[in-house]
Amino acid sequence: MTLKSLDPRVKRLGIPEEWDTPLSPKETLDQFENYEAFIQVKEGKALEHVGPVHAPNEEMAFLFAKEQYSRRGMFCNALCVVKTENIIGTEFSDNGISIYDAVTAQPSGIENQSYEVFHLLKRGKQHKYVGTVMAKDFEDALVVAKHTYPSQKPVFNVWIAESEHILTSNEEDKDMWETLKEKQYREAIDYKGQDRIKAYKERMGQA
Amino acid sequence: MYGGGNVFEAMKATALAEEDPKELAKFEARIDRGEKIEPKDWMPQLYRKQLIRMIEQHAHSEIIGALPEGTWITRAPGFKRKLALMAKVQDEVGHAQLLYSAAETLGKPREQMLDDLVTGKSKYSNIFNYPAFTWADSCFISWLVDAGAIVNQVANSKGSYGPYCRALERICAEESFHLKYGHHCVIHLATGTKKQQEMMQAAVNRWWAPMMHFFGPSDKISVHSDILMRWKVKMASNDECRQQFLDMYVPKIWELGLTLPDENLHKNLETGMWEFTEPDWEEFKRVINGDGPCNKERLAVRRMAEERGRWVRKALLAPKTKYVAPLA
């Protein structure tokens, strides 16, 4: 016997009325890795953290992030993804104190590795991309970032990732981010009903 | 889409006594200043537990919430409705993804949450255990169930936990499309042909009781809700949300010539509060505990999706993979 349903799709799945066995619990690893996605809302703006996706690899993370975070394309001009484990974050500071205040070392001067730097300027908001630094390692990159990208406002948290760990959208694939005006059905603004309500009320008033 | 009526973790009076008083004071001061708590910050165990539980229930409600409306995804009438419903149900899945991620930042892996959903260990919003008999039911859900969820989500988006608030901001922005789309559909049915009007009225009659249940029973004043409010985990009481919903939407329902199946429903002009027949909370409990019209189907569908997808996930797993929670 298969499960009854009002949903024709469910009927086609042929789900048994009763299962013989309980669901075998997932193996601990039955979960893809996390990737963090960053989006540039428009030309000239900084890339901004939007959230994670689970994916088996970088390329798929990119595809998934595109649909999860930019399917309303007017909010997206470019996208990049980084595997979460490849981002090193500092501790969080608060109450107007910058996390850079605790960074006292001087740049090592060894610039053999390229890093990308992200700042959090308000707790509760998103990390934003500030730029690239050349440094020896993560700690050194933090030091270099402090000197290269001084901030008027306190920086509450910094994320750093090696540049080569970041997958960014290609300039030549720009057309992938365009949203056709035919996709207006996804937007609230496309649904106007007041005229119909008014006409209905007038009709009722006359009746 | 999620209403109130969260099932919170039972709390021991001693739970807070075990926490470091200095850290606790810092944590509470941060919340009092209106600053958000971020994943790496120190937080009381209780705060972590309650948040996981609440966000997880919310996430489950989105993924299960995709099913009643999904019932009509292949049957939406006309291109515009067909595309919009596809996009709407897609958004629900997207919201589940966002919320599971927010819960993950607190340390519970997504796959474990999905397991707990299928085995019935964790709950989701009761309203999705009711069937969508006709197209009009799906319109009711798109408009009014989403409207109820927005009331709740807007309140929660002002809470204290950063990742949850950020997820809710994205979600609320998308819900405004759901709300407008749903309203548009209901307007067309309610002001349409006689057949359409009857279809819509019948759906309203079916869904009103679950809708009143949606926000959960009256919150009892307790130490429990007191501390959750203080920590900005729970932002508004179930009754406040229900009143706000009634205030915003009952007039909009009435103006379409639809009636609501509760003759006691009216606004008391002196108190400014809506009065109504007390919902049947016994039924609410029965359904939450598994005995609703669609509980079995909803979980069976999720289980089927898990089983059928297993070979795909297994094929792509890298053996060295270690679990790393999202950062924010």
Added chain:
Amino acid sequence: MNTEALKDLLYKIADDQLILGHRNSEWTGFGPLLEEDIAFSSMAQDKVGQSWQFYKILNELGESDPDTVAFMRNADQFHNCKFVELPNGEYDFSLIRHFLFDTAEGIRFNMLSTSSYEPVAQLAKKIKGEIKYHTMHANIWIKQLGSATEESIGRLQQALDYAMPYALGIFETSKFEADLKQEGIFDGEEALKAQWLTQIGEIIAETDLRMPEIQSLQPQLGGRYGEHTEHLQPLVEEMSEVFRVDPTADW
């Protein structure tokens, strides 16, 4: 311009996109992981949206309005290939179909972007970004699952072998091939098929999958002229169940 030839071309494209978009939309909520549910739904929306655009062009050429055309015909009036109407099956078949069909779709729209019929050329250019995403998505998945585990390779191979005769039905010769070519509207199914074989061959070569012996296969034809499998009529009835309650009503 030979309007009959043009309509013949537009109908088959529109019907393919509509029916496959409809099939793909069935996956929402049931996919192997949440992220893929979202991705698959976007492609379903793209396809249904594209079909709508093609029906609008047909409407300008004198056919009924898009809703009526899409929701009021019976199966034998549809011009889609049989491939797109087959039930979704498991994810292996859906994915293989997505790969085989969308590769052809990409080439077809690329060819159409230089069509002498301006409305079609413009539309083909406009949706280039959507199509690019579809092929990228399909290729990445096929490369991954096609060289992962014994199970995933076996499943995809089986799906590929089953799907191939149907996929060849995409290129069923039109009654108007010569006219379409002559007027510069479309380069024809043969040219499309040749490019398609090269492209899917390249991707399959990067996996552990085996390309079926194309020469020995009997293509599943007939769809372009109303001959369908037993799956299409129920699909059409399901799709239009609400619409047909009152086709004159405003839903």
